[in-house]
Amino acid sequence: MQAQEIEIKGIKNGILIELKDGEWEDQKDALLSHIDDNLAFFKSARIVLDVGDRSLKSPDLSGLRNTLSDRDVKLKAVLSTSLVTERASQDLGLEIKLDESSPEPEKSSINSMLDGDEAIFLHRTLRSGHKVKYQGHIVVLGDVNPGAELIAGGNIIIWGRLRGVAHAGAGGDTSAVVCSLDLSPTQLRISDKISVSPPRKGKPHPEIAFLEDGQVTARDWAAGK
Amino acid sequence: MSAKVITITSGKGGVGKTTATANIGAALATMGQRVACIDADIGLRNLDVVLGLENRIVYDLVDAVEGRCRLSQAMIKDKHIPDLYLIPSAQTRDKTAVSPSDMIRICDELRPDLDWVIVDSPAGIERGFKNAIAPADEVIVITNPEVSAVRDADRIIGIVEAEEKGTPKLLINRLNPEMVKQNNMLSADDVVDLLAIHLLGIVPEDKAVLISTNQGTPITLDNKSLAGQAYQNIARRLMGEEIPLLDLDKGSGFFNRISSVFGSGD
Numbered sequence: 482m483q484a485q486e487i488e489i490k491g492i493k494n495g496i497l498i499e500l501k502d503g504e505w506e507d508q509k510d511a512l513l514s515h516i517d518d519n520l521a522f523f524k525s526a527r528i529v530l531d532v533g534d535r536s537l538k539s540p541d542l543s544g545l546r547n548t549l550s551d552r553d554v555k556l557k558a559v560l561s562t563s564l565v566t567e568r569a570s571q572d573l574g575l576e577i578k579l580d581e582s583s584p585e586p587e588k589s590s591i592n593s594m595l596d597g598d599e600a601i602f603l604h605r606t607l608r609s610g611h612k613v614k615y616q617g618h619i620v621v622l623g624d625v626n627p628g629a630e631l632i633a634g635g636n637i638i639i640w641g642r643l644r645g646v647a648h649a650g651a652g653g654d655t656s657a658v659v660c661s662l663d664l665s666p667t668q669l670r671i672s673d674k675i676s677v678s679p680p681r682k683g684k685p686h687p688e689i690a691f692l693e694d695g696q697v698t699a700r701d702w703a704a705g706k
Numbered sequence: 707m708s709a710k711v712i713t714i715t716s717g718k719g720g721v722g723k724t725t726a727t728a729n730i731g732a733a734l735a736t737m738g739q740r741v742a743c744i745d746a747d748i749g750l751r752n753l754d755v756v757l758g759l760e761n762r763i764v765y766d767l768v769d770a771v772e773g774r775c776r777l778s779q780a781m782i783k784d785k786h787i788p789d790l791y792l793i794p795s796a797q798t799r800d801k802t803a804v805s806p807s808d809m810i811r812i813c814d815e816l817r818p819d820l821d822w823v824i825v826d827s828p829a830g831i832e833r834g835f836k837n838a839i840a841p842a843d844e845v846i847v848i849t850n851p852e853v854s855a856v857r858d859a860d861r862i863i864g865i866v867e868a869e870e871k872g873t874p875k876l877l878i879n880r881l882n883p884e885m886v887k888q889n890n891m892l893s894a895d896d897v898v899d900l901l902a903i904h905l906l907g908i909v910p911e912d913k914a915v916l917i918s919t920n921q922g923t924p925i926t927l928d929n930k931s932l933a934g935q936a937y938q939n940i941a942r943r944l945m946g947e948e949i950p951l952l953d954l955d956k957g958s959g960f961f962n963r964i965s966s967v968f969g970s971g972d
């Protein structure tokens with residue numbers, strides 16, 4: 482019954498799914514249960530999701546992308562008439578247009594493959610109240626302000642200042658690192674270890690934080706080491 | 707000509723939005739511009755008090771929205787400055803009486819006959835804030851140089867950006883150069899450094915603000931007051947003039963650095 486609310490079309494490079502009106506959570510659940518009922522059909526599929534005029538934020542979309550990828554379904558693009566959704570999609574490296582002519586749609590994506598892990602790239606200031614959660618690595622070009630929070634399954638690289646909260650290796654990876662041009666976090670977590678950085682003395686400089694003997698340790702970044 | 711709609715908002719309450727709305731509106735009107743100030747803080751009406759127009763209110767914003775009067779009937783003419791109007795908010799209603807699309811409609815109705823519409827927003831991120839920013843062409847975020855206010859300003863800037871209203875401009879209010887010098891207050895530099903948006907102006911802490919508020923005469927009409935001059939400068943910057951930031955602390959060169967960073971100085 483739920484599945485009737487979903488419209489599915491084959492397109493050149495994958496499957497186009499149109500969500501009907503209604504609560505995002507309900508429609509998302511309907512979609513997932515439809516996929517679960519037809520796992521063989523959806524296996525390794527690349528889907529383009531049309532969410533209509535819904536205003537979705539990055540965490541909504543990244544949550545869906547993660548759940549889909551658990552089912553071996555790749556979320557390739559999100560189509561929407563909402564600018565908010567388009568922006569969130571772009572932040573996550575998702576396409577926002579049906580580009581049927583392009584033979585290599587992956588090219589315009591900002592996802593990068595790092596040793597088989599995925600990363601998201603955020604080119605902006607992350608402000609108080611922003612929360613980015615991603616199973617792969619997180620790369621930020623900009624500042625992470627107090628009150629903002631980054632949670633990554635992998636590493637966190639910030640080309641800017643880290644003054645909010647960063648949690649690398651959130652799934653338990655003890656080899657995860659956090660690097661920043663100015664490492665002054667409110668709180669830093671690696672795997673399940675938590676630390677609070679002492680106030681900085683002197684000029685900010687690039688640092689890398691990692692776990693050493695079960696302790697969060699920060700070290701000056703020196704090229705070539 | 708079509709008016710530009712500017713919404714003045716903040717994360718934390720009490721940082722000076724209403725004072726700024728009244729003064730920026732008054733300063734623009736003294737420059738010959740046609741200005742309407744809208745009090746969008748429904749249920750907590752006070753822009754009328756700051757402008758000294760409380761006793762002239764017959765109809766308010768909610769009356770206009772709900773069609774009990776024509777919009778022009780809810781526009782109160784200022785007693786000092788020609789071409790300055792106030793649309794007061796309702797005292798007795800809550801913010802659900804007005805929707806974002808009502809605000810857009812009201813502002814669109816005002817645009818043809820005015821140069822500026824300045825909307826005084828309630829603090830925070832609830833419905834009243836959404837109403838206030840819906841019609842905005844430009845948003846000004848006010849903060850005091852204080853850690854918690856700056857943190858809330860940062861949050862609001864993020865939300866304004868997410869609402870596709872562009873990056874807001876910053877107004878730092880109640881800066882006290884003495885306290886900054888003694889390291890007891892964040893400097894304007896510190897604030898701008900964190901928020902990383904364009905600084906429209908700095909208004910110093912000034913006891914005369916409170917006095918003028920109580921008298922219902924905008925401080926910007928007082929040329930001797932530093933805060934009043936700061937508001938005049940902000941109005942001129944909105945008009946596109948390049949005015950350096952006021953030297954609040956002569957001799958130290960303290961503000962010179964910021965003015966050069968933002969290109970509004972020499």
Ligand SMILES: Nc1ncnc2c1ncn2[C@@H]1O[C@H](COP(=O)(O)OP(=O)(O)OP(=O)(O)O)[C@@H](O)[C@H]1O
Binds near residue numbers: 722
């Ligand atoms: N530059 C200043 N110097 C001294 N006092 C000021 C200054 N600016 C504002 N004030 C005072 O701060 C108080 C709060 O100002 P105002 O009502 O404008 O803030 P607001 O942001 O509109 O508050 P609310 O969030 O409650 O709407 C008032 O008493 C006002 O006189």
Ligand SMILES: [Mg+2]
Binds near residue numbers: 747752
């Ligand atoms: Mg107010």
